[in-house]
Amino acid sequence: MPSFAHIAHIALIALFALGLVGCDDPASNRPIGDAQVDLDLSPELDTSDDLDLSPELDADSVADLAPNEVDDWVAPPDLVIPNLRQLTPYVDPMIGTLGQGNVIPGALLPHGMVRVSPDTSSETGSIDSYKYDDTQLEGFTHLNLEGPGGSANGYSQILFMPYSGVLPADLDVRQTFSHDTEHAEPGYYSVELESGVQVELTATSTAGLHRTTFPPSEAAHVLIDLGHSNGKSVGGEVEVVGDDVVQGFGYYNVHPLLELAVMEPTGDSKVYFHATFDRPIVDTGTWQGEGATRVTTPGARTGRGVDLGLWLDFDVAATGELNAVVGISLISVEQAALNAAPARQLGFDAVRAAASEQWNQALNRIQVDGEEDLKTIFYTALYHSMFQPADYTEQGARFQSGSSGKAEVFEAGRRHFYTDDWCMWDTFRTSHPLQALIEPERRGDVIWSMLHLYKQGGWLPKCTWHATGYSRVMIGNHAIPIIADAYAKGLRDFDPNRAWEAIWKASTEDIANLGSTSLCGYLNLGTPPEYLALGYVPSECDPTQSVSMTLEYAYDDWAAAQFAGQTGHTGERDQLLARSQNY
Template sequence: MLLKRPFLHRAVIFVTVLSGIVSACNHRETITAIAYVDPLVGTAASTTESAEKHSEAGSELKGQTFPAVGVPHGMTQWTPQTRASERKCIAPYYYRDSLFQGFRGSHWLSGSCTQDYGSVTIMPMTGALKVKAEERASLFHHANEKASPDYYSVYLDKYKITAEVSALSRASIMRFSSEDSDAIQFIVEPNSDEGEGYIEIDPAKKEIVGYNPAHRIYQGWGESAGFSGYFVAVFDTDFEHYGTWNGDSIQDKNIAATGAKSSVGAYVAVRPGIKEVHVKIGTSFTSIEGARKNLEAAITGWDFDAVRNESASTWNKALTKVEVKGSEESKKLFYTALYHAELLPRVFNDADGSYPEFGGSGKIMTATGYDYYDDFSMWDTYRAVHPLLTLLEPQSSGDMVKSLLTKADQGGWLPIFPCWNNYTAAMIGDHAIAMIGDALMKDIASDEMKRAYTIMRKNAFEVNTDTASYKDGKGRRALASYLQYGYIPLEDSVLESFHKREQVSRTLEYAYDDFVLSQVARKLGKNEDYKRLSQRAGNYKNVIDPAIGYARGRYADGKWIESFDSNAIRASYITEGSPFQYTWYVPQDIGGLIAVLGGKENFITKLDTFFDQRYYWHGNEPGHQTVYLYNHAGEPWKTQGRIHQIVEEEYSTGPGGLSGNEDGGQMSAWLAFNMIGIYPTCPGLPYYDLGTPFFEEVSIHTGTNTFTLKATNFKEGNKYIQSATLNGTPFNRTYLLHDEIVKGGTLILEMGSQPNKAWGSDPVYIP
């Protein structure tokens, strides 16, 4: 549907994909969905009213995305680099920057405030040798920049060189074209803020190899992660001269350098007069030889366009699992969001299945029959990213479940926020349970259900009494207090966490996690566990003060904290939000929440106030389900109207088009779901709330089946559902079951400009 206000956007240069690209199924119309993707969205400061109102200064005013080139969930993603850092909260690329420092093979968590790791940068140049990133950098202009999921190119004003890159999961290819006859030189730098990189040149092989040791973040900050980012770069041209640098010391003809708290790198130059040079780079987390094998398995020749075509075809296969009919602007919004939602988690194993053991031992393991994934921004992504993948990518989702279970086997506990292939205990909750449980309830990885339940149950029932491993991030934070009181009291400061205190938010999120686990217990016939976990799922009532109707800090003796402001951002017992925002976080028992807040009428009045007074904050995740609470209170037309308002105010196709950090794809997954017209309000229950259509027609391809949502009388302003039919039968409920979508069918929605308050009177999904 056309949005009311124009989108803030720049002139986006879309890539024309080769005509040979075909969609995944022969019966499907061939479309080039990749042409609607703009990877530069989210690379600039957010321009939305909500972000300016609610976010703190700094990175949260930016989407923190980067123009990632590769394939969905690729091991290494290639990006233009405008910031030479692997420091926390510094993305490799910012739209406002004007100096290009090279192409970086990056493991940045899209949209995050974390840090890159194991990266390598390659920069072409002419003239006097400059090795430091800021000194070698070239001015570039966005008018001479082309960005697409399969390809990025830029013209470097300083050197009169056109630099291009395309990539697959574990390997990339670059093409550098010079306008003059000066010798092209290349800087190859294994980035390391710790100064521990290694590099080596083999002139006979026209090859540069190296590695960059990865370091942990959050728990174990600065310690070795137990692996490195390895690379092999092969050139199609002989080296005329070469050398290395270490800190400020440049050593001509030297072939190897090791960092000792200093930056290191290599430089090579080709013969003058050569105007085009190709470079292929393989990457790995296991070894240099692993990187070489990954390169050989992925790219056999020097055909740049063939690699680009393969990357584009892979993206189109993923993106066209949802096909839409609507305005060009809406397609740009939607497919860019779908692209961002498909970047993480990343494949972590080599082509032969090899990967470093979880937890930093350095031992090399083998994933047999599945891909091993890492970098789960779990507090963010369990909400919509993983439910989107369970719907569109069930095979990959199953591999992600197996990866999480493998981590638990290798480390002893199910990780909470596994990144850098280690425990972190970042953020709050225990949401690997939510992700795994949601997949199991949708019959994904069902052969792992008993194993998964045993592993998840340990996190939920066993207090880790080993001080060292608990500090290392193993075990649910503050579980002893939670089990003793039914909530986490203010006296427990949860010191062995990156996010300390935040007791009320933790309680609310643990209650939800316990609910998801209860559903798996019930499915397995674990009746006693089901009863206990179901009771614990009601612990949210222990931190919502019924006298005032808000989530509120509570002491061990049951008394509520006296000083209270429902709209205080960053109250010590709330995570990244306000008590008002977190009061709505009871996705597992919305009917119970309605009762706690004084019944339906009071509930709706409070919800209206929340939105009308602009207390809703879309730029952070805890409230992403809140707009759907109207569905559960019998007024779905308010959900329909407010969704349009959120999309109009919070998203655009410009560089500042994301409100707050993208957070591993969650902001975009919310948009993708809502533009389809559905949303997983409570992952762990196999249903989706109905929203409102943004397209005339949406087709979701699930294997050999297709589910279609059609909107009749679809035009601007018609955002309210008047009536509906499902497979020709009158349809009067505000949700769809997962199986209804997966098995295929057609939902037809008759739209109108005014609410039909009679539609949607059936009760919402109750397990």
């Protein structure tokens, strides 16, 4: 009897045979199916609404594209998967939330920017937003990291928390919950809080949707905490507009310790939001600060400062239900409103259905047969592999990036900008090779995004994020094998000249940093000069990682040599191949 792994392997081969994963077109040296921008994975509805939840792209805009990336590009045909199976029931988003998995159980699309998910009560500096063995929820945040390893700090930004009854004087609205009342599936999450409040969440790529049902005859409140973060709050602004809109931003440092170590602007993240409610706001108030230093201002409709928050009162006596659509942006409040517009038009149920269908289409990239519990393990792992990198392209084909040290806005043209790949030291050997096989249409944009960050900031990234500067913190130059792998597989919808320039710089130079004599693996961006001179990384450079660093740089050298040979740089190829023997 064939093993489960054998069946999965055969199924993946079948996808190739059916032409679902792409093959080389000898006439153009461009893979068929390569660089598809949007997959229309939306269900057929009886309305005329377009349920494509990805940002619209302006095909005429070509900012930041090399000439040969535009003139010969032809949109591939739509992907059609025959014999579609219903695979979402095999996904259990709660797998990985216990222990060190650092998994979030909330709602998102495949590679979605917005990940609206519950936050449990965790200590300051925690990397994970949700821990299965915690008993209290602090609220529901809109930007979250998924599955990062040992690094402290992170996202968990723009927190909303409903509350029923009289607000406590200290505004501590954490609530106990039970896993018995939780339900999580791809694109949807729900839970009942101890107060009897029922919370339901779903998402588009750029907006989170909340449907909250309050107990009858109880006062209904929503608290918006802009200071909440796994990093550090450094500012924020909030404003109530009219009787049903709240907008503003939270300003954070995602990794304060790293900024202190590199002594330059690093890790700053300004996250804008625009929230529309389906009932009028009856009363408001703001707070600023934490604990004993917290200052509350009842009746206030605006606020600014560090650790800022706002509470809203609603009259929901008629039905008990309150709906909110929260657009998220890294560009502006106005952009956040644009990002929310498709979700406002569709409503909660239609967005949930579309999210489920997009996930089902994505999971059908691999079809396996086997025991039911093994299929749950397999499809949950496949589901988690499609969280990152995340598509941060916003409505109107714009995106923000900050590898130069400051946040800048760019036109994407036909491109999608991918980030939040935390970290490539883990993903270059796992999810990236997998995605090159089963999602080849994204590869060109994933590589283009790395090269965009190189052009903006001068170095290939190690761990992409939505903050300013570079998240260094991992050893090696593993953007190199990701680029080389795509090129070797014929997925070449990016500028090879810029790619080679970036690869060669990372392979032969390094950035000056304060950790060069003790923590060079954590703080560098290229290849340490000691490795270039000695053929290994000495312990003086990094006493806890020097052996691992030598192995990683040797492998990166081999990958760079493969790319060099395929792009005509034979002298550099020979040099890199010789260095790859340093292992």
